[in-house]
Amino acid sequence: MTSSLGTVLVTGGAGFIGCELSRALAPSADRWVVLDNMHPQVHASPDTRPERLAAEAELVVGDVTDATAWDELLAQVRPDVVFHLAAETGTAQSLAESNRHASVNVVGTTQMADAFTRAGHDPAHIVLTSSRAVYGEGLWRRTDGETFYPPQRTRAQLEAQQWEVEGAEHVPNAAAVSFPAPVSVYGATKLAQEHVLSAWVGARSTALSVLRLQNVYGPGQSLSNPYTGIVPLFSRIAAEGRSIPLYEDGDITRDFVFIDDVVSALVAAAATPPTGLPRTLDVGTGVRTTIRDLAETVAAMHAAPAPEVTAQFRDGDVRHAACDVAATTAALGWTPQWSMADGVRALQAWIDEQNVPAGS
Template sequence: MSPSSSGAATGRTVLVTGGAGFIGCALAERLAAAADRWVVVDDLHPQVHASRARPDALTEAAELVVADVTDPHTWDTVLDDVRPDVVVHLAAETGTAQSLSESSRHALVNVVGTTQLLDGLTRVAHLPQHVVLTSSRAVYGEGTWQRADGTTYQPAGRTHAQLAAAQWDFPGARHLASSVLSTTPNPGNVYGATKLAQEHVLAAWTGSHDVDLSVLRLQNVYGAGQSLTNPYTGIVTLFSRLARKGTSIPLYEDGEITRDFVHIDDVADALAAAIADPPADGRRALDIGSGERTTIRDLATVIASFHSAPAPHVTGEFRDGDVRHAACDVSPALRELGWAPRVSLAEGIGRLQEWMADRLDPVEG
């Protein structure tokens, strides 16, 4: 099976919530033309879609319904016309820091938006065959750490007092890559908590109705097509804009925060593979990333070098709710989906710089 095969959605009606966003457009480009219908429900929120217009990146093969997933009327209208075989649930508020100050907004969209979709399906007495959810690395919180004696534990999130005292790490321990097979979810911010709630709600509903469920926990997704106006997502894009201006990139904490940066093409391929091949036993959760951890210092250095910008500098600033390290074990996804990440960080950053150069004035960054 080829995960990027356009035949993955052939002969089926696919409903994609939040499908006019970064990931949705990339997925539609691969699969929409091969589906019987590819219907996108998206409210074109101005934080992501500055002009509130249909994105140029959304293929013409996709039908766009501009509507709010939290409004029951949306689902009465959409599901009166559409009976999806597959539901791809991408719609979500995604700002980690923003979720601490706008908790109700995140809970409304991420949790109530999910339940309104399910209630809408119930009202029309329709069950899809398969629901695919994009979840997040944020459900793990700080994840699992290993002490020098080999024992492991999952620490609570770092407190504001710890961060203010520049206590970045957990002494005497090292972070282990998160895995759906061994890491217990323990979100450290409101965003992560709402994503875990999505997983639980969908697991309960699909399990009760014998509907297949695939949950893909995504690491830090980046690449061409990412919003250039949303200040709450996309550290790779943010760093790139600063470097384009010739500005030294500021690094939070001590610059040694690590993340797993996975290219949008690899994420779209993973989703396509999941859609094409539902779980054999009705339910699965998989980690989707590059399988490699990168410090933000190394990321910033690569981006700065691309633009001959000054070297990055450490500020000591921090964000409440941020985890110290994030990385994942992708081996279950490799086995389950016949998928593997293909785009290296250096290649992906280069592609992103070229894409941004075509869309931004040099003065804008």
């Protein structure tokens, strides 16, 4: 079947987002090749091909940090489009495993660039999945209208339960307005990915799209990965009849974006590559949700006890994260379709189908 996408390479393409993307696009690509190291933190059965990976996908087990793996792959594959999804995730984990995150996220990206140079091949378009973590605490506005960027909240502030920035409110992040200032190693490595690829394509004929994703969730998420996200975590706790613990005061906010909306944004980005400079777009719902609201929604679905505020906190966590998707809608003709309540309901139905023993 002929497709405008041609041959597609997806790094990290056997993971959550990669599998769902393959189900949407692989059948219409000339060739769909996945490079993934099948890390056991993500894959409960690393030796087993993921069930949700499209049948048309060619799975190549290899590591993006391995130059030999790249050379062997590019000797056989000349991708027209590259979805660069491979990354170590986890804000808190990145503080304890900084080298691992930097190796995969930064060195893995430079290895990819060098491999294309050695192979003498420039893809037509690279689509990078970046993260809202690059913004850090983000842009804030005082009551008098003045905007500023607060520093990272210190351990002393968090221990004193000084959660908020007094006399100001968080402004939804937008790539054209908000200056990136990551406060986690993970966020710093994702921003480095953006910088590396932007510099590399500047000397090539390759277009670059950077999509900064908010908190992605939905069917297909790893249920064994402790860093997979709070939506499946909350679902599992409530399903066990336990009260969901709320960090800080429960009023942390996030933009929870359903996997189908993320996939449709990636599809739209691939279909309409930029014609000039690299573009950076935000992918979320544009709706701010407190973790309290999320927890209460999940608890109600299971008739679980009411969530409880614990005043616990995580180093490197930001207080608020939300985005403005107007620029993304204008550039891609894309709009999010899923509400938080509908998305959580769909995720929980899928979790129930997995028959995962409680507490596992």
